[in-house]
Amino acid sequence: AQSVSQHNHHVILSEAASLELGCNYSYGGTVNLFWYVQYPGQHLQLLLKYFSGDPLVKGIKGFEAEFIKSKFSFNLRKPSVQWSDTAEYFCAVNANSGGYQKVTFGIGTKLQVIP
């Protein structure tokens, strides 16, 4: 079965600091990887996704993530955070085994950006 680990549960940064949120998954086969974001009081929305091809994927609002297959990782990065990036971030994985998708989520990382 697939699983996802997010290492940082609560991160506090000042505006303009760089961000990196760790995500590791466990699954031996091909995977699809996602980062979702949940802004305060809102629903989860897709930040970026990796299906295949270039392991460096770019998403909305200046976020990017790098898929490193050998490390089973899909870390989220942003060079300079803004106060509006305060939110909870979820890494998710779907085993691309040809069957129906059953997306597994990490426990989430709460990011607080201090002005």
Place this chain on the structure above:
Amino acid sequence: NAGVTQTPKFQVLKTGQSMTLQCAQDMNHEYMSWYRQDPGMGLRLIHYSVGAGITDQGEVPNGYNVSRSTTEDFPLRLLSAAPSQTSVYFCASSLTPYNSPLHFGNGTRLTVT
């Protein structure tokens, strides 16, 4: 275009009561699913559906029933609520059942006393 609509937003139940959480999507998505979100546990899949009349269990199905009579609607039923079902419930849909990003509703916060 409303996307995924969940009702109610908040609900308080007493142990043993039953209720149905509603979920509707207007994007003609094949795939619909229910997740629960609990502190320190992330989102866990309860049930999912890949089309009208087709449903299956996720990671934590016990205590919940679902059905899908139309493409648009995917209600989640709690037959006899328990305090362990206190959680935030999210409905999510995707265009296809294969490797397709999820679109989430705003969630239902359920408290069982």
